[in-house]
Amino acid sequence: MTPLDNQQLFLDSAREWLKTSVPERWRQERGALSEDEIVEIRHEWDRQLFAGGYSGLAIPTMYGGQGMGLREEVLFHEAAAQAHAPEGIGRIGKILTVPTLVAHGSEEQRAKYIPGIMAGTEVWCQAFSEPGAGSDLANVAAFARKTEGGYLVTGQKIWTSFAQYAERAILLARTSHTDPRYRNLSFFLLDMKQPGITLRTIRQISDTSHFSEVFMDSAFVADSDRVGEEGEGWNIAMTTLTSERGGVEAITRYVEVRGDLDTLMRCCATSSDIDTEVKQLDTRLELVRWQVMKALDYVEEDLEFFRRTCMLKIMWSELWQEVTQLAVSLNCRAHQEHWRNQYLETRAVSIYSGSNEIQRNIIGDRVLGLPR
Amino acid sequence: MTATMLPTEVGQMSAVALAEIIERSIAGNPVADYAEREPLAWSVIEEGGWDSIAVAEEFDGGGANLRDLVEVAQVWGAASIPQPLLESIWAKRWSAQARERSGPISVSVPRLGVSDSSGLAPFAALAATGIARSIGAGTDRFDVAPLGSADTFTPALRPSVLPWTTKMEIEAARELGVIWAAEVVGAAQKLVDLSVAYAKTREQFGKPIGSFQAIKHRLADMHSQAQYAQTAVIWASLDPTNSQRACDYAVGTSISLAEQSIQVHGGMGFTWEMGLHYYLRTMLTRRELIVGLWA
Numbered sequence: 001m002t003p004l005d006n007q008q009l010f011l012d013s014a015r016e017w018l019k020t021s022v023p024e025r026w027r028q029e030r031g032a033l034s035e036d037e038i039v040e041i042r043h044e045w046d047r048q049l050f051a052g053g054y055s056g057l058a059i060p061t062m063y064g065g066q067g068m069g070l071r072e073e074v075l076f077h078e079a080a081a082q083a084h085a086p087e088g089i090g091r092i093g094k095i096l097t098v099p100t101l102v103a104h105g106s107e108e109q110r111a112k113y114i115p116g117i118m119a120g121t122e123v124w125c126q127a128f129s130e131p132g133a134g135s136d137l138a139n140v141a142a143f144a145r146k147t148e149g150g151y152l153v154t155g156q157k158i159w160t161s162f163a164q165y166a167e168r169a170i171l172l173a174r175t176s177h178t179d180p181r182y183r184n185l186s187f188f189l190l191d192m193k194q195p196g197i198t199l200r201t202i203r204q205i206s207d208t209s210h211f212s213e214v215f216m217d218s219a220f221v222a223d224s225d226r227v228g229e230e231g232e233g234w235n236i237a238m239t240t241l242t243s244e245r246g247g248v249e250a251i252t253r254y255v256e257v258r259g260d261l262d263t264l265m266r267c268c269a270t271s272s273d274i275d276t277e278v279k280q281l282d283t284r285l286e287l288v289r290w291q292v293m294k295a296l297d298y299v300e301e302d303l304e305f306f307r308r309t310c311m312l313k314i315m316w317s318e319l320w321q322e323v324t325q326l327a328v329s330l331n332c333r334a335h336q337e338h339w340r341n342q343y344l345e346t347r348a349v350s351i352y353s354g355s356n357e358i359q360r361n362i363i364g365d366r367v368l369g370l371p372r
Numbered sequence: 373m374t375a376t377m378l379p380t381e382v383g384q385m386s387a388v389a390l391a392e393i394i395e396r397s398i399a400g401n402p403v404a405d406y407a408e409r410e411p412l413a414w415s416v417i418e419e420g421g422w423d424s425i426a427v428a429e430e431f432d433g434g435g436a437n438l439r440d441l442v443e444v445a446q447v448w449g450a451a452s453i454p455q456p457l458l459e460s461i462w463a464k465r466w467s468a469q470a471r472e473r474s475g476p477i478s479v480s481v482p483r484l485g486v487s488d489s490s491g492l493a494p495f496a497a498l499a500a501t502g503i504a505r506s507i508g509a510g511t512d513r514f515d516v517a518p519l520g521s522a523d524t525f526t527p528a529l530r531p532s533v534l535p536w537t538t539k540m541e542i543e544a545a546r547e548l549g550v551i552w553a554a555e556v557v558g559a560a561q562k563l564v565d566l567s568v569a570y571a572k573t574r575e576q577f578g579k580p581i582g583s584f585q586a587i588k589h590r591l592a593d594m595h596s597q598a599q600y601a602q603t604a605v606i607w608a609s610l611d612p613t614n615s616q617r618a619c620d621y622a623v624g625t626s627i628s629l630a631e632q633s634i635q636v637h638g639g640m641g642f643t644w645e646m647g648l649h650y651y652l653r654t655m656l657t658r659r660e661l662i663v664g665l666w667a
Binding site: 004279280283284286287290291293294297307308310311314315357359360361363364365367368369370371372 | 375376377378568571572579580582583585587588589591592593595596599600602603604606607614617618621
């Protein structure tokens, strides 16, 4: 059997599993579910993935993953999105914490945290951004003061997804007042369920709340929960963010935008005046998928892979905004509420995960080698 | 679709070897130095068997497929050598009569917006080029260097207007469109590379212009667009039902990249001797030819 046959087999059985596993309630009545019900289904989905053998597909088996490749991970995410599967709330743990621990963690940290993430029993969130450290992430001001056996962290984080459900956070905090920029930060694994942590949700322009502010007042982190050495936090965080900007996210977003564009083409965009525009969007969207597939052939070569994936986030986010901008202008009564919401929600996509301006700096500096 | 999108070994090796031969003949000189001369003689191409790389193995050819030719065409487009190599490779892939012929081969493609049956034939202004009367459509015939009026707008393509067009099998025409689009994409990537290199050395306000975000972000976008244009022609080669729209996207994006490349080069980009216009002219004419193919 060739590797290709194996992949087809994997995909076939994944589709079969998805067909029977995606909760009917989620598929049929998602719009009518309460916030609590949504979270419950999404949390349960993490456990279903684990039971089905689809958790951590690209994570080595020695860390509790399935030991397959990124190609399988991408194919599964595409199939899952097509099957309207929920998105687990364990995703931060899987796409950020685990790769970080595999690359930089101690054996003790890996053994302690990865199994819970894989099993979907422990939810993680990301505490990087601050009011004064957005695009300028290295400007983190939250301070981790050395104390007996660990650190006491004080400061404020913002734009944290899943904070209210999270047991733990990956945290970027300053550990030195004197070391130079990029060498004054450390990377921690923070217990979110302790008295020093207070949360406040953020009301977004769409009148929903997906993000929280996290206030830390002498929150404790043990020495054994520092990843790498003091001062290595920036470099470790960069590994984390690179994995965030990869192909798995792009293929998931591809399917989401595909759904929106299908609605637009099927119902809302009936005038022939915008035919060319819609077809262009359709072609560019399909290219996102082909671009991911092209990059997968280079997954073993870091720079070559990054040359082909570094622009995906800009591409899908701006495309999605164009789709919703066009859609909201068409006054389709059947989908007015959907488009108004999507239009406002997608204002965020060119800002989060590193604003598109920062993404362009990264391409210019790291891929093209332009002077700073 | 779970397969690799890479070319076969034949495609990869041909692309690398062809790039070496091109480099030896143009010796690092810019396109402006050779676009109107003959930097690479046809005899070198023919003796190296380059025009036979996509002939089926059963006819003693290299057996390259369309995906492979997309790789080769990009290399060829990056150099913009004025020889009908891509047309000849394609003709010999499709026609036994073409395989028996010696010398370069090209085609004549319908022109839009004219009421007669004339065609535009790239490289017909090169003396030795044989223009196919028909390809893949029965008994193929060739006219050697027919008289036509040279179209001087595109020096690197040496086209002429001929009174007739080549009859082509539909699938053959589709393949030629994909190959030409890939050539255009290769040229676009070359222009992006030139722009990045220029932005690293050209200084204004005491700094390389590539350090300014206005330029840096434009170049980042150009890199992204070049990647997508390349992906589009690969898509076109692997998925016949979407070939046309994928090629249209690739060519349109490439032309935009040429325009942006001139902008990054500033005043120098607007000069004849900098030579960016040779690529742009070739792109515009290739677009016209591709549209004619599919009309």
